Amino acid sequence: MDVTKSSIIGAPRARTGRTAAPGAWDEAPCPVLVADAGGAVVSANAHATALFPAAVPGAPLSAAVPEWLGAAHRAAVAGQEPGDAVSGAVGERLYRAVARPAAGGGSRGAGATELVWWLSDDTERAEAEAALAVERARTAFLSEASNALLANLNTERCMEVTAQLAARHLADGVVVVLPGVGRRTPLAWAVDGGGSTRALLALDPAEVPGLAEALQGFPPVPSRWIDPEALPTWAVPEEFDGPVGAVAVIPLPGHGVPAGALILLRREGKRGFTEPEEVFARLFAARAGAALSAARMYAEQAAVTQTLMRELLPPRLEQIRGVEFAGGYRASERGERVGGDFYDVHPTAGEAGASLVVLGDVCGKGLDAAVLTGKIRNTLQALLPMADDHPRVLRMLNDSLLSSHHTRFATLVLASAVREGDAVRLDLTSAGHPPPLLVRADGTVEAADTRGSLVGALPEVEATTARVVLRAGETCLLYTDGVTEARGGPFGDRMFGEERLREALAECAGMPAEAVVERVQMLAAQWVGAGEHDDMAMVAVTVPRKSPGAVVSGAGRGRGSA
Template sequence: MNDAAKSLFPQQVPPPRWHHGESVGIAERSYAAHRVDNEDGSVTWWLLDETDLRLERERAALLTRMSNALMTSLNPERCMTVVAELAATHLADEALVIAPQSNHGHPVTRCLRGEAATYELQHIDVDEVVGLSEALRGFPPVPSRWIDPAVAPEWLAKDGVSIVVTPLPGHGVPAGALILVRRDKAFSEDEESFARLFASRAGVAMSAAHLFTQQAVITERLTRDLLPPTLRRYDRVELAGRYRAAADTERVGGDFYDVHELPGDDLFVVLGDVCGKGLDAAAQTGKVRTALHALLQVVTDHDQMLQALNQALLSSDQSRFITTVVGTVRPVDEGLRVTLTGGGHLPPLIVRAGGSVEVARTRGTLVGILPEITTTTDEVVLAPGDSCLLYTDGITEACGGPLGDEEFGEDRLRRALRFCGGMPAEALVEHVHMLAAQWVGAGVHDDMAVLAITAPRRRTS
C-alpha cells in the first residue's frame, strides 16, 4: 500500500473482494475500484475518490427534480407549499417560506419533515431573526454560525440546533425568504451553498407565480370593463342582450352594446361592431363606449352624437372604423316609442306580436373612416308584445349549415323571427343566439351581439 492507502486503511486488511468498476464505501467516502492485472500474476487496485463528484451529481439530479416540482403550479400559495415541502424533505427538519408583507401580514408556509405544510398570514417581527429582514429585501444570507437558535422567537423554532436564513431572489424583486431549521446537527458550508442554489430556483418559481396571478387579476378587471353590461330590469321596458366572442378562448371582441338612463324614463341604447376582432378590437370597443358615454352628457341628438364620435375616431392614431345603431326608448301610452339612428350598421328588425317582421330604415355610413358621415333616423312604436332587435353581422354572416359554407343570412333570420312574435326580450335574444350557434356548429365565426327592446304585455285584471 502506498501512503494514501495506508492513510485510508490504518490496519492491515484482508485481500479485497471488489469488482472492477464498482463503487466502494470506506470511512464515509465513496471510491471507484479499478483492477490492474500485472505480468507477474499480481493484482493492483486503484481506488479513485469520487465522493465529491457523486455528491455533485446527486445534488444536480435533486435540483432538477426540485425545479420540475416547482414549476407545477402558478398559484402563489401552492408554490410556497411546494417550496416548503421540498426544503423540509431534502434540506432540513423544518422549513419556513415567508413572502413579503401584505396588508394583512406576512404569508408564511411552514413544513415539518414528513408532515403536510400549513399556510397562514402572520404578524411577525422580522427583526427578531438575524438576517431575515435583510433576506426579505434581497440582501445576501448571513452564515448560520451567526444565528443563535437559543434567542430565536417562539414562532420560529424552540429546539433548533442550527438555522439558515436565505433570500428567495425573484424577477428583479425579492420573492421572500427561506428559513431552514435542524435539530440534530449544524449546517456545513456545502449544505448552505446547496440551500442557496435551491433558493434561487424557488425564488424564480414564486416570483413567476406572483406575476402570473397579478397579471390574471389585472386582465380580469380590464376584461370585466370591456364586456357588455348586465342589463337591469325596468317597469315599462324589457331589455335583454347576448354576446359571444369570435374565439372560444377569448371573452372580449369588437362587438358591443350599452344601455344608459336618461332624464325621466327614457333610455339610450347603442349596439355596434368595431372593425376586426380579438383584444385590439376590444380595446377600441372600450374607447368607443367611453366616448359615447361622455358625449351623452352634453348631447342627446343622434346625428350630432355620431358626427362627434366620427371626428373623435378620425383624430385617433390607432382608430378602427365602426358600424353602430343608437336609439332612444321612451315609454308612451301606446307602449314604447323608439327612435333609431344608424351609422353603417345592419338595420334593426321590428318583431310584431302577431308575427310580422319589419325592417327599420337606418342605414347611414360607416363611422370613423370618412371626414363627413350621413345618418338615417327612423322612429317606430312598439305595442305591447312587440320587440325591436338590434344585432351584429356575426349573426347573419355566421357560416355553416348542412355543407358548412353557407351564411345564415338576413332572410333566414327574418323568417325565423316570424315565429317569435310576443316573446319576452330574454327569450328572443336567447333564441336568435341559439339559431346562429347551431348554424355555425363547431366552425369559425365572428363576434356576435344581440340586443332586444320589448314593450311588456299589459297585465289584465
C-alpha cells in the same frame, strides 16, 4: 472506474495466466504481498511493508492485514475465483486488492500454494464516485423541484411546495417568508418533509439576523453568524421537536424584485450548514423564487384582467321603465370573453325617461378591438345628456375617435326607447350598421328605415333617424353582421343571411325579449357549428304583454321593476 484483475497498477500479465516470477513485484509501484495456502506471509514488497508493518515472512496473514483482506485470502484458497477484486479500508484510506497465483505455485484457484495480492489505493475514485452520486441526487432534486414548483401559478400552493421540498432535502425544518402585505407577512412552514402550514402574521423580520436583508434582495448572512437561541418563536415551527442547532437564511430571488426568503433549521447535535450545502440551497432558492415571483405576477395580472373585464364585458340587461331589454354576445375567438362587438343600455334623465340603447361593431377581433370598444362605451356614457340628439352624439363620438389616432373604425346603431301608454316609441339611427329589424305582433318582420356612415374613419358622419312605434308583444332587434355573415350549413360555406334571420324572428312574435335573443343565438350557433365566425352581438327591445293584475309601470310575473 472499475479496476479488474488485468488493470491493477504494476500487475504484470503472463501468458500462462499466472503472475511473474518471485521478485518481479519488488519494483512494483503499488503494495504487493504473497501468502501461502496456510495463511502465512511469504514475502512483501516495500510498499506493502509500509502499509502493513507486521507483514513479514512467516507472520500470519490474518494478524498482518485487515480482516477483509484475510477473509478474501481464505476464500480464494478454499477454491473461489482469486481474481475477483475486493475492497476495504486500511486506516483512513480505501484499497482494492486482486489475487493471482504465484508463478510455479500450483494451478489457479483451488490447489494454488501461494497467492500474490496486488493492492491499489482506491480512495480518490471512491470519493469521486460518492461526490458524483451526491451531485446526481441534487440534480434530480432540482429537476423535481422545478417541475413541482412550476406545476401551478397559485402563490399559496407554491409556498407550501417550497416549504415541503426544502424540509425534505435541505433541512429538518423550513419557514418560507414572503414580503409583507400591509402589516402582515405571509409564512409557510414544514418539518421533516411533512405537510406544510400557512399563516399571515404580524411580525418583525429584523428579529431574525439577515432576514430583513434577504427580503430586500441582499446576499445571505453566513449561517455561522446566526445564533439559534436568538430566534423568535414564529421562526421555529411548532412541530419542530428539540432545540435548534443551526440556522441559515437564504434569499428567494424573483424577477427583478425579491420573492421572499427561506429560514432553514437543523436540530441540535447535527453539524451546521457547510458552504457547499448553502450554495446548493441557493440553487434551489433560485428556482423557488422564480416560481413564487411568476405566481405573484400571475395573480396581479389576473386581478387587473378581472377588473378590466368587468368594464369590457357586455352588461346584463333587464326591464327598465316598462320596456324589456335582453342582450346576447358570442366572441369570435374560442376561449375569449371580449371582442369587437358591444352593447349597452343607459337609462337617461332626458325626454320622458328615455333609455338609450347602443350596439356597435369595431373593426377587428379579440382584445385589441375590445380596447376600442371600451373607449367608445365610455365616450357614449359621457354624451348621455344629449342622447336625444343622435346625429350630434355620432358627430362628437367621431371627432373623439379621430383625435385619438386610432386606426380602427366602428359601426353603430342607436335606439332611444320611451314608454308612451301601452306602446313604446323608438328613435333608431344607424351609422354604417345593419338597420334594426322590427317584429310585429302578427309575425311580420320589417327593417327600420335608417342608414348612415361609419364612425372613426371620415371627418363627417351622416346618418338618418327613423321613428317607429312598438306595441304590446312587438320587438325591435339590433344585431351585428356577425350574425348574418356567420358561415355554416351543410358544407360550412353559406352565410346565415338576413332572410334566415327574418324567418327566425317571424316565429318569435309575442315572445319576451330574452326568449327572442336565445332563439336567434341558438339558431346561429347551430348554423355555424364548430366553424369560425365573427363576433356576434344583439339586443332585443320588447314591449311586454300585460299580465293579469299587472300594471305597465309596476312589476308583474317574470318582470323586473319599472
